[in-house]
Amino acid sequence: MIKKEKKRPVHSEVTGFPVIDGELTIGGIKISQLAKKTAGNAFYAYDSALIKSRISDLRKYLPDEIKLHYALKANPMPDLISYVRHLVDGFDVASVGELKLAISCGQNPSEISFAGPGKSDNELRTSIESGAIINAESAGELERIIKISKKLSRKVKVAIRVNPDFELKSSGMKMGGGASPFGIDAEQVPEILSTLNETDLIFMGFHIFNGSQNLREEALIEAAEKTFDLAVKLAVFSEVPLRALNIGGGFGIPYFPGDKALNLKSLGEKLTPLVQGFKKKFPETDVVMEFGRYITAESGLYVCKVIDRKISRGQTYIVTNGGMHHHLAASGNFGQILKKNYPIVVGNKMSKKNLCSNNLENVNIVGCLCTPLDRLGEKVDLPYIEVGDYIIVFYSGAYGLSSSPHNFLNHPKIKEFLL
Numbered sequence: 165m166i167k168k169e170k171k172r173p174v175h176s177e178v179t180g181f182p183v184i185d186g187e188l189t190i191g192g193i194k195i196s197q198l199a200k201k202t203a204g205n206a207f208y209a210y211d212s213a214l215i216k217s218r219i220s221d222l223r224k225y226l227p228d229e230i231k232l233h234y235a236l237k238a239n240p241m242p243d244l245i246s247y248v249r250h251l252v253d254g255f256d257v258a259s260v261g262e263l264k265l266a267i268s269c270g271q272n273p274s275e276i277s278f279a280g281p282g283k284s285d286n287e288l289r290t291s292i293e294s295g296a297i298i299n300a301e302s303a304g305e306l307e308r309i310i311k312i313s314k315k316l317s318r319k320v321k322v323a324i325r326v327n328p329d330f331e332l333k334s335s336g337m338k339m340g341g342g343a344s345p346f347g348i349d350a351e352q353v354p355e356i357l358s359t360l361n362e363t364d365l366i367f368m369g370f371h372i373f374n375g376s377q378n379l380r381e382e383a384l385i386e387a388a389e390k391t392f393d394l395a396v397k398l399a400v401f402s403e404v405p406l407r408a409l410n411i412g413g414g415f416g417i418p419y420f421p422g423d424k425a426l427n428l429k430s431l432g433e434k435l436t437p438l439v440q441g442f443k444k445k446f447p448e449t450d451v452v453m454e455f456g457r458y459i460t461a462e463s464g465l466y467v468c469k470v471i472d473r474k475i476s477r478g479q480t481y482i483v484t485n486g487g488m489h490h491h492l493a494a495s496g497n498f499g500q501i502l503k504k505n506y507p508i509v510v511g512n513k514m515s516k517k518n519l520c521s522n523n524l525e526n527v528n529i530v531g532c533l534c535t536p537l538d539r540l541g542e543k544v545d546l547p548y549i550e551v552g553d554y555i556i557v558f559y560s561g562a563y564g565l566s567s568s569p570h571n572f573l574n575h576p577k578i579k580e581f582l583l
């Protein structure tokens with residue numbers, strides 16, 4: 165009897181990276197060719213065409229009135245920032261380092277907004293001098309902005325980051341609702357606005373960011389609805405019209421088995437009446453959405469090489485020259501409660517024969533660090549792996565290198581390619 169082959173998703177097909185001669189490619193280049201440029205060391209590669217197509221999908225399906233911002237924290241690689249700059253309407257930065265990076269990549273400071281708790285006086289000064297918009301996160305921060313702007317005799321554009329009185333349900337990371345270090349509680353905003361009304365600051369509007377990594381359409385729509393309602397209520401307390409309302413983003417990526425990708429078309433259809441309803445009341449107000457991972461995650465591959473394979477008490481360990489110092493998120497140590505595997509393949513063993521279920525073995529993929537936290541994949545079914553093979557982690561275009569402790573143990577610096 166012929167054994168029926170189990171259907172197994174081929175991630176390269178899911179994520180749009182073609183396979184040539186049984187080897188994964190990115191931007192038309194085989195993984196092994198790129199590895200030659202790094203002398204076999206691990207690397208990240210990002211496909212610019214996938215980033216572009218993601219942004220054009222957002223443009224196509226989200227309401228026309230939405231202005232799109234890119235949140236640099238997801239991937240601050242300078243070439244990528246310079247590339248994305250031409251495709252979006254603005255940037256969101258979370259530090260003066262990111263602000264300077266964005267400006268050095270050619271972004272106009274008036275199209276950058278700076279959010280994040282704990283801005284020092286020096287950072288506020290640099291930011292004020294640059295002309296970027298500052299999203300005030302607390303009453304104390306606002307006081308310091310007022311003081312510094314007076315000293316510098318500069319007119320400063322300020323938005324209020326609001327900690328809403330509701331949450332974005334089912335988010336990978338909640339960042340609003342309840343007590344929070346982020347933003348000013350909605351109920352304190354009227355008083356803050358009365359202070360602001362008496363200053364020379366240029367009040368831009370509200371920034372209401374609720375959460376990140378959300379794959380539930382109903383939750384995203386419900387939060388958007390509540391965000392518009394809250395903005396309308398709070399706007400009454402401003403003496404000047406809102407110039408902008410940033411409603412956040414939070415769109416998630418289906419990293420793990422069982423996750424379902426968001427349906428952008430359907431989301432867009434449901435957001436349209438909400439945006440249009442708001443625009444009817446506030447025709448002069450820009451409605452902004454900001455995305456990090458949704459723009460870059462799927463464009464990126466993390467590639468490392470197999471150094472060793474060993475069996476320990478019945479389990480196979482594939483030891484690579486990569487690990488959590490390059491990719492903390494894939495090791496499960498960046499906000500995951502239980503370790504789940506990112507999609508992983510063996511980049512040079514992508515032929516149908518290699519992927520046939522009869523030829524798969526169950527292995528653990530680990531990095532080269534002396535810590536049990538350094539696991540890229542646990543109990544993954546992969547083709548038989550040999551020393552020298554390439555392990556590829558998908559969805560690595562966001563919260564990869566910049567979110568990882570890459571100085572830990574002083575391994576070689578890793579390269580990134582934008583192709």
Ligand SMILES: Cc1ncc(COP(=O)(O)O)c(C=O)c1O
Nearest residue numbers: 235238373376377455456457458
């Ligand atoms: C204020 C703010 N904006 C944007 C983002 C980007 O979120 P994501 O990459 O999930 O789109 C974050 C993430 O934490 C954030 O805190």
